[in-house]
Amino acid sequence: MKKQVRQYSAEEKSKIVIETIKGELTIAQITSKYGVHATQISNWKKQGLELLVQGFKSKTQSTDPNQQELIKNLYEQIGQLSVERDWLKKKSALFGLKG
Incomplete structure (x- = not known):
């Protein structure tokens, strides 16, 4: 049986990225809290920071x-x-x- 891939909304991704940027929790704690792989969180963070920079141009x-x-x-x-x-x-x- 295939494992169903969970889709995260933009709001959920933003919340996770903001927690990562704040640094109050480690990546390991955030991955266990939300059930998202550390690589995925890093990708979302990179994407979010790039979009943030574009917003200031x-x-x-x-x-x-x-x-x-x-x-x-x-x-x-x-x-x-x-x-x-x-x-x-x-x-x-x-x-x-x-x-």
């Missing part, structure tokens, strides 16, 4: 090139629309229209 560093290109195009469009709006304001003032 600036948003422009973490966006993909396609998104950066879209942002650039949108800023160009905003600039063009601002110029057009200003031009229309000047022309409407010449003709006595309120803008």
Whole structure:
């Protein structure tokens, strides 16, 4: 009969990783407390720390090139629309229209 593999939620993994980082318990104590192998805990800890570092990076560093290109195009469009709006304001003032 196959042994069923237990799936841990993100919350459970986070709780275990936080306990590991705190250092109040040894890895051996944490493995026996939660029934998770030490290697798995180490992998979760490494993954959690990598994600933590990514969370502190600036948003422009973490966006993909396609998104950066879209942002650039949108800023160009905003600039063009601002110029057009200003031009229309000047022309409407010449003709006595309120803008």
